[in-house]
Structure formats: structure tokens, C-alpha cells
Amino acid sequence: MKKMLFLLATMLFSIAASAEDGHDLWLRYNEVNKAQVTANKQSPTIDIAKNEMKRYWQGAKVQLVVSENGPKDGAFSIKGNMNSVTIEAGTDIGVLYGAYDLLRTQGIGQKKQDLSKFSAPAFGIRLLNHWDNLDGSIERGYAGNSIFWNAKASTQIITEYARANASLGINGTVLNNVNASPKMLTAEYIDSVKIYADLLRPYGIKVYLSINFASPMALGATKTADPLDKDVVAWWKAKAKEIYALIPDFGGFLVKANSEGQPGPGDYKRSHADGANMLADALQPYGGIVMWRCFVYGANHKGEDRVKQAVSEFKPLDGKFRPNVILQTKNGPLDFQPREPYSPIFDQIEETPNMVELQITQEYTGQSLHLVYLATMWKEFFSFVSPESLVGIAGVANIGNDRNWCGHHFSQANWYAFGRLAWNPQLSAEEIAEEWLCQTFSQNNQFVKEMTNVMMESREACVDYMMPLGLHHIFKFDHHYGPEPDGFKAQYPIEWCPVYYHKADAEGVGFDRSSKGTNAVAQYREPYCSLYDNLSTCPEEYLLWFHHVPWTYKMKSGRTLWQELNMHYNRGVEKVKEHRATWNMLWMHVDKQRYEEVSERLNHQVYNAQEWRDVCLKYFATFSGQQIEP
Numbered sequence: 001m002k003k004m005l006f007l008l009a010t011m012l013f014s015i016a017a018s019a020e021d022g023h024d025l026w027l028r029y030n031e032v033n034k035a036q037v038t039a040n041k042q043s044p045t046i047d048i049a050k051n052e053m054k055r056y057w058q059g060a061k062v063q064l065v066v067s068e069n070g071p072k073d074g075a076f077s078i079k080g081n082m083n084s085v086t087i088e089a090g091t092d093i094g095v096l097y098g099a100y101d102l103l104r105t106q107g108i109g110q111k112k113q114d115l116s117k118f119s120a121p122a123f124g125i126r127l128l129n130h131w132d133n134l135d136g137s138i139e140r141g142y143a144g145n146s147i148f149w150n151a152k153a154s155t156q157i158i159t160e161y162a163r164a165n166a167s168l169g170i171n172g173t174v175l176n177n178v179n180a181s182p183k184m185l186t187a188e189y190i191d192s193v194k195i196y197a198d199l200l201r202p203y204g205i206k207v208y209l210s211i212n213f214a215s216p217m218a219l220g221a222t223k224t225a226d227p228l229d230k231d232v233v234a235w236w237k238a239k240a241k242e243i244y245a246l247i248p249d250f251g252g253f254l255v256k257a258n259s260e261g262q263p264g265p266g267d268y269k270r271s272h273a274d275g276a277n278m279l280a281d282a283l284q285p286y287g288g289i290v291m292w293r294c295f296v297y298g299a300n301h302k303g304e305d306r307v308k309q310a311v312s313e314f315k316p317l318d319g320k321f322r323p324n325v326i327l328q329t330k331n332g333p334l335d336f337q338p339r340e341p342y343s344p345i346f347d348q349i350e351e352t353p354n355m356v357e358l359q360i361t362q363e364y365t366g367q368s369l370h371l372v373y374l375a376t377m378w379k380e381f382f383s384f385v386s387p388e389s390l391v392g393i394a395g396v397a398n399i400g401n402d403r404n405w406c407g408h409h410f411s412q413a414n415w416y417a418f419g420r421l422a423w424n425p426q427l428s429a430e431e432i433a434e435e436w437l438c439q440t441f442s443q444n445n446q447f448v449k450e451m452t453n454v455m456m457e458s459r460e461a462c463v464d465y466m467m468p469l470g471l472h473h474i475f476k477f478d479h480h481y482g483p484e485p486d487g488f489k490a491q492y493p494i495e496w497c498p499v500y501y502h503k504a505d506a507e508g509v510g511f512d513r514s515s516k517g518t519n520a521v522a523q524y525r526e527p528y529c530s531l532y533d534n535l536s537t538c539p540e541e542y543l544l545w546f547h548h549v550p551w552t553y554k555m556k557s558g559r560t561l562w563q564e565l566n567m568h569y570n571r572g573v574e575k576v577k578e579h580r581a582t583w584n585m586l587w588m589h590v591d592k593q594r595y596e597e598v599s600e601r602l603n604h605q606v607y608n609a610q611e612w613r614d615v616c617l618k619y620f621a622t623f624s625g626q627q628i629e630p
Contacts, residue, residue, distance in 0.1 A: 020591040022404030025164050026416055026439040029056035029103060039064035044202035045092035048166075049099040056103055059085060064095050074169060074204065075120035078102065085115055093171075093204035100167040108438040119424075125289075125326075125355060125392025126422035127172030127208065128165070129254065130399070134181050134189065140361050142368035143400030143407035148175050148196060152401065158196060161399070162203035168419025172206045174394075178256040178293065180210040182218035185239055194246040206251035208291070213255060213275060214263035215239075226268040227278035240282040252288035253279055254328070259296040266300060272313065273320040280322035291355065291394070292321075294329040294345055297495060305511075305518035306495045307333035311348050319351035326353045328394060331381040333520075336364050336396075337472045338463045339377070341532070341542050342384040344523035355392035356385065360414045362398065363480055365462050368407025370605045371579065371598070372462045373455035375417035375429035384528075387425040395422070408601055409594050412440065413455065430456055447589040454579045461579070463541075465572025465609040467616075469565060470510065470544035474498040474616070482608065483615040502544070504623045508551050508561070510544030521546060540564075551624040565620065566629040569613040576602070576609045 035057040037050045046064060053062045059082035070090035071077060076098035079086045087098035101119060105112065131139040136150035147157050165173070175193060176184050183189060197207045212218060214225040216235040226232055243250050257264025257275055265275030276292040283290060297309040304312065314327065321327075327349055332340025336359040346354060358378055365372040395418040398406050406412045413436045420432045433455040437448045466483070467474060475498065476484040487498035494500045502509055513520035514533050521533040531537050532546045540556065543549060553561045580602040587595050617628045 020593050022409050022412065022594055022597075025405065025412055026107070026436055027164060027167060028439065029107065031055050032058055035059055035062050037062045037064065039066075039095075041066045041092070043092050045096050045204065048163075048202055049087075049092075049096040052096075052099050052103065056106075058106060059083065061085070062087070064099070066090070066092055066095055070094065071118070071120060073121065073124060074171065075118070076101070077116075077118045079116045081113055081115055093166075096166060096204065097169055100169075104167070104435065104439070108435050109443040121169055121423045122387050122425055123355075123390060123393045123422060125172060125394075126170050126419070127174060127206075127251075127392070127394050128170060128360075128397040128399075128418075129174045129178065129210075129357070129394050130397045131177040131179075131361075132175065133177050134183055138400055139177050139179060140359075140363045140396070141398075141400050142361065143398060143405060143411070144402040145400060147399065147401050148192075150401065155199060157401070158199045162200045162205055164405075164415075165205055165419065166203035168416065169423040170419050171204050172208055172251050173200065173397075174208040174210055174254045176210050178210045178254060179260075179262060180212040180256070182212045182215040184209055185211065185215050186219070187242075190243060190246060193243075193250075197247045197250065201249065206249055207247065208251040208254055210254045210256070211279075212263065213257045213265070214267075224268070225263060227265050227270050227275045228268075233278055233281075236279060236282040240286060240288065244286040244288075248286075250286070250288060252283050252290055252324075254291045254293070255279065256293045256295065258300070259293070259298065271317055271320075272296075273317045276325045277320075277322045280324045284322070284324055288324065290322075290325045291328045291392075292325055293357070294327050294343075295335075295357075298493065305513060305520050306500075307513070308518065308520050308523060310343070310345050311523045314345060315348045317352075318349050321352045326355050326391060328355050328357050328392075330357045330359075331378070334472060338365050338372075338459070338466055339380075339470070339541060340472065341524075341528075341545060342381055344520075344525075346385045346389065347525040348523060353391045355390055355394060356381070357394045357396065358418060360395040360398045360418050362411065362414070364475060365459070366605065366608070367481055368398070368411050369481075369601055369608070370462065371408065371410045371454070371458050371602060373410070373417070373429070373433060373458045374414045375421065375432050376456060376459045378417070378421055379425075379429045382421075382425050393422045409440075409598050410455070412436075441594075442589040444589045447586050450582050450586060454582050457575060458579065461572050461575035461609075463572070464568045465576065465612045468568035468572070469540060469561075470542045470546065471502055472545060473501040483612045485616055485619045503548060504620055506623055506625070508549045508553070509620060509623065510548040511546070512548040513546045517548070551626065562620075562624045562626050563629060566617060569617055570630070573606070573609045573613050576606050580606055 035053055037054045039046050061084040063086040065088040070088045072090040074094050076089040076094040087095050089095045132146035132149050134149050136145040138146055216222040216232055217225040221235050222231045256262050258266040276290050280290045294310045294314055296313050297306045301309040329343050329345045333343045334340055398411055416436045417432045433452045437451050474485040476482045477487050485498055521529050535547050538546050549561050551562045555564045621628055
């Protein structure tokens with residue numbers, strides 16, 4: 001009997017799916033070639049929409065209509081049912097977005113008689129930031145090398161990439177690292193950018209470039225990079241003209257300046273506005289934009305709390321930027337931590353357009369070895385910062401040339417979730433997880449229910465086993481993987497060292513940013529300024545971010561702070577073990593290859609969560625003087 005059960009289980013496992021490497025992402029449609037598709041216009045974009053619907057739509061008739069009166073800016077309307085449906089938009093790309101919306105509805109197994117809807121993107125700018133280097137490597141990349149800058153880049157891969165992004169409504173891509181090489185603006189590389197722009201254009205994707213602010217000087221064309229120097233101004237104008245001659249719809253520049261050693265206008269005692277405006281003037285005749293990153297800290301603010309420095313730098317410049325300059329700010333004031341309060345720059349900058357930068361690649365959340373679903377983090381941000389206050393959204397991409405694109409199969413969900421929230425930030429994280437699971441793995445109700453729960457719990461589990469209660473930036477020094485709470489290197493600025501952030505001592509732990517400390521709370525609007533300032537009202541998830549708290553402080557649970565830290569670290573480890581057990585239980589709904597690959601990573605995550613707990617509690621116990629609790 002046992003042998004028969006074993007054989008049955010083996011047969012079910014092999015039937016579940018053939019070998020599957022994850023390359024198809026959430027676009028694993030069954031080809032049916034059933035629908036009759038007509039369109040009132042022909043273009044490369046409309047041809048893609050026609051082909052997608054003809055090959056994969058299970059209904060009968062589809063009409064694609066580009067109308068002068070139709071919705072613009074990528075919006076679309078759908079009317080009809082499975083027998084006959086019409087997608088109408090004022091633009092070709094709106095029609096393509098409508099086609100992908102219908103295929104998504106079909107892919108998640110929704111059985112709707114009336115398919116009618118109207119959909120419009122919340123943000124005009126919805127783009128990926130690739131931190132890809134020209135040598136093919138990727139900074140904070142955990143899924144192989146660049147799909148753009150390596151000898152094996154192919155038309156097919158770029159087209160597949162474009163299709164995946166268009167299915168989510170992503171409409172822009174920055175092709176290179178914000179720590180940019182000046183060579184990016186040489187003719188050799190601009191010619192490559194044109195090739196990519198031509199491939200991406202039919203999918204509604206504009207290309208942008210990160211630029212090195214000192215490019216004209218580094219390339220030997222000028223003696224300086226001073227943004228007020230006439231030769232520098234002339235060089236950038238000529239460079240913009242050169243780019244737009246090849247790529248008429250080029251999107252513009254992304255700039256990291258005067259941060260972490262990157263050159264910028266501050267090198268010449270000029271302001272960020274001086275630098276951004278010089279570039280903006282060069283791009284303005286062609287409709288280009290400058291996205292100027294607010295991630296700045298360092299020498300100009302010696303001794304100032306790092307999380308205050310962006311507001312200190314940019315608040316005095318608010319309103320002094322050209323209209324085509326957008327300030328791009330990370331969701332939190334530090335650096336993509338598993339949990340941060342929202343960045344107060346979104347409270348302080350009122351006259352200059354803002355866009356938010358989210359990190360899809362899991363630099364600080366286990367990289368592509370941990371299952372950590374980030375939509376819950378991003379929804380948390382939007383609970384503080386209204387989408388209506390932003391003109392755009394950028395995501396630091398997690399895409400490489402691994403066959404499954406993202407390293408971890410579940411890291412694909414973060415690419416997907418970013419795109420969905422970039423279109424509609426009102427969607428719930430749970431709804432997006434369900435969509436992705438249905439399209440990527442299985443529509444089985446048990447599988448979707450159980451794994452949605454795993455995904456929804458995963459980020460909080462990560463916070464628990466890494467840095468609960470507001471602890472932050474206690475990762476290993478350079479690669480940011482694994483714990484190093486004792487990290488200190490005298491040859492580096494203190495702001496790069498973990499000990500700067502937790503400030504553990506015999507009395508307690510945490511960074512005092514209250515009005516009695518660095519007063520970082522003053523940068524927040526009310527009620528958050530007062531809420532965070534008061535130890536008794538500060539939300540416990542941010543407690544050690546804003547306060548240095550005694551080890552014996554009584555928490556809301558009745559436990560002491562030390563006991564509460566122990567509880568969170570242990571809870572995080574146990575939760576990851578539960579998630580592994582859930583995945584193991586659902587093997588029959590997943591193909592063999594992806595099942596085994598996810599299992600291997602979950603095993604590693606359990607081991608690493610235990611390492612985080614043990615290292616951190618052992619270290620903090622040397623200050624608390626108390627026993628580690630099981």
C-alpha cells in the first residue's frame with residue numbers, strides 16, 4: 001500500500017508541470033488562436049496588441065479602437081464580454097495596456113460576464129532604475145549580469161523584457177547605474193541606447209540615462225564641470241542635441257550628485273538647483289526631464305544626523321528648480337531598510353515636483369536568497385504619502401540575465417507588484433499577491449490562499465529576524481548581507497558603520513532623534529512630529545529609530561524592551577520555518593524545478609534568520625547584562 005501511495009505521489013508530482021525555469025514570469029498564457037481581432041489603426045504597438053489577443057484571448061471577437069475622444073496618457077476603456085469585447089483608448093499604448101488587462105483577468109481565472117471597466121494610471125512616470133554597469137555587472141544585482149551591457153545581450157531578451165513591463169504599464173527604463181560612468185555619453189554607448197530605444201518603443205517604454213555630472217571634464221572636453229561655466233553649458237546642450245537626433249523620444253537624465261563620492265555642483269560651491277537647472281535647460285527644447293536624486297549625505301553636513309541631511313540640503317532650494325526637474329527621493333530617509341518611517345522630504349518639498357524611489361532589488365531584505373514580498377512595505381509608505389502628491393514612481397530593478405530574471409522565483413513578485421502599484425497604488429498587497437500567484441504558479445484555491453498568507457507575512461518576518469522595533473542598518477559593512485551589529489571601521493565615515501545607528505550601551509539601545517536628541521522628528525508634519533517625539537506614543541515599530549530606550553522599559557505587551565527584542569527575533573525565525581513548511585506542503589501544485597529551487601532558498605533563509613537572531617541577541621546581551629530568552 002505504501003509503495004502504491006509513493007508511486008501515485010510521484011506520478012502527481014510529474015503531472016503537476018514539466019520542467020520550468022521561471023523565464024515566462026507571469027505571462028504564461030496558453031496559446032489558443034481563437035479570437036477574431038480587428039483594429040481601426042495599424043502601428044507596431046497595435047500590431048503587438050492584435051497578436052497578443054489573437055494568440056491568447058479565449059473569447060470570440062475583439063475590437064481595438066484608437067479614438068480621438070478616447071482616454072489619453074495610457075488610460076483605456078473596455079466594453080463587452082467574452083463573446084465580443086472592445087478596447088478603446090486615445091493612444092496606441094492605451095490599447096495595448098487594455099489588451100494586457102484582459103489577459104490578466106483571464107490569467108487569474110476570473111469568470112466575469114461583463115468585462116467593462118475604465119482604467120487610468122495614477123502616475124505619469126512609471127519607470128525602472130537599472131543599476132547596471134557598462135562592464136555588465138550590476139550594483140546590488142542578485143540575478144546575474146546586465147541584460148543590456150554584456151556581450152550576450154539579445155533582441156529576444158530585450159523584447160521579452162519590454163513585454164513584461166508593458167503588461168504592467170511600466171513606461172520607462174533607466175539603462176545604467178546611478179553611479180554612472182562618463183563613457184555612457186560617448187557615441188559608442190549612445191548608439192547602443194538607440195538600439196534599445198527602438199526595441200522598447202512599441203511597448204510604450206522610453207529610455208533614460210543616469211549621467212555622471214563631471215562627464216564633460218572626465219571625457220576631456222572641458223577643464224571643469226562647473227554648471228555655470230559657459231563651455232560646460234554648451235557641451236551639455238550639444239550632447240542633448242546629439243542624443244535626441246538619434247532618439248527623438250528620449251526621456252531624460254537621472255542624476256546622483258554629491259553623494260557617496262559622486263561629483264556634483266557642490267564641487268564648485270554651486271547648489272543642486274544650479275546643477276539640475278543647467279541639465280534641464282539642455283533637455284527642455286526636446287521635452288526631456290531631469291530626475292535629481294535626494295539621496296545625499298556626507299561632508300557638507302559633518303556631525304548632522306544622516307537621516308536629516310536630505311531635508312537640510314533640499315528644503316532651502318524648494319521652488320528654485322526648472323519645471324522639468326523632478327526630485328527623486330527614497331521612500332525612507334535612510335537607505336531602503338526593511339522598515340523605515342517615510343521620508344520627511346515629502347512633507348517639506350511643496351513647490352518642486354516629487355517622485356518616490358522604491359527598491360525592488362532586495363539589497364537589505366535578504367537579497368535574492370530570502371522570500372520577502374515588498375508590496376506590504378510600499379503600501380505602508382502610501383499610507384503616509386498620498387500618491388496624488390507625486391508625479392512619478394521609480395523602482396530600482398532586480399532584473400538580471402538569470403533564466404528566471406530575478407534570482408529567486410518569488411522575487412519576481414516584487415517586480416510585478418511594483419508595476420501594479422505604479423499603475424494603481426490603491427490596490428491591496430494581498431490582491432496583487434493573489435494575482436501573481438495565479439498567473440505564475442497555480443490557480444488552486446488552497447495554494448493561492450496559503451502562499452498569499454506566506455507572502456503577506458514575509459516582510460514582517462524579515463523585520464523581526466533582522467532589525468525589529470526600529471533597529472536599522474546593522475548589516476555587514478559592504479555587501480549588506482547578514483548581521484554585523486558590532487561593525488565599525490575607523491577609516492570610513494561613521495555614518496557607514498552599524499554602531500552609529502543602534503548606539504547600544506549599558507543603559508539601553510536606539511538612536512535618539514526626539515526633540516531631546518537630534519530633533520529629526522521636527523522634519524515631520526503633525527501629528528507625526530508629536531507622535532514620534534513622545535516615547536509613550538511613538539509606534540513601537542519605530543521606537544528605536546526615534547528613541548534611545550532603557551533595556552528595562554515596559555512595552556505595551558508588559559514585557560521589558562529586552563524581552564520584547566527576544567520575542568521578535570524568535571518570532572521571525574519561527575515564522576520563516578512556518579513558511580518553509582507551508583511551501584513543502586504544497587509541492588503537488590508546483591513544477592519540480594521551481595519547487596526544489598524555492599525549497600533550497602527557504603532552507604537557506606531559515607539558517608540565515610537563525611544567524612541574525614543569534615548574532616544580534618548575543619551582541620546586545622553584552623550591553624543589557626541579561627540572559628537570552630528562548
